[in-house]
Amino acid sequence: MVFGASYESAAVVPDGTSPPPVANPVTDYVPVARPGGRAPRVWIERDGQPISTLDLFGPGFTVLAGPAGGAWRDAAHGVVGELKVPLEAYTVGKGGDVADPENGWMRAYGVDATGAVLVRPDGYVAWRSRSTVA
Numbered sequence: 001m002v003f004g005a006s007y008e009s010a011a012v013v014p015d016g017t018s019p020p021p022v023a024n025p026v027t028d029y030v031p032v033a034r035p036g037g038r039a040p041r042v043w044i045e046r047d048g049q050p051i052s053t054l055d056l057f058g059p060g061f062t063v064l065a066g067p068a069g070g071a072w073r074d075a076a077h078g079v080v081g082e083l084k085v086p087l088e089a090y091t092v093g094k095g096g097d098v099a100d101p102e103n104g105w106m107r108a109y110g111v112d113a114t115g116a117v118l119v120r121p122d123g124y125v126a127w128r129s130r131s132t133v134a
Helices: 070-083 105-109
Strands: 043-046 049-052 061-065 087-091 116-119 125-129
Antiparallel strands (some): 043 049, 116 125
């Protein structure tokens, strides 16, 4: 599988960031949650058990929000029926739905404690907000 591939299309909402510099933009993978890129693997914990962020991605879309991003999670849960798409949502970090014992999730995903990302079923980032917006 080629993880370095990045998408730019109407199915991806750009956030204004530039792709990371690489020698080969198709085969070289730099773990960054820029929209259009493969979501980075970060080791987290659920119910005291180590899992990867990749374990949270399933047959539907997934919203991952920072530990103070409960509004993103709640909004995602609130529109599931309206959108008629499978969607899961989690807060990541201290006091969140899943723990981040190494404090690497926000750094890897380029968000602050109130930010969020939307990950497509194929594991690619569709959208990212670095912090809470109205």
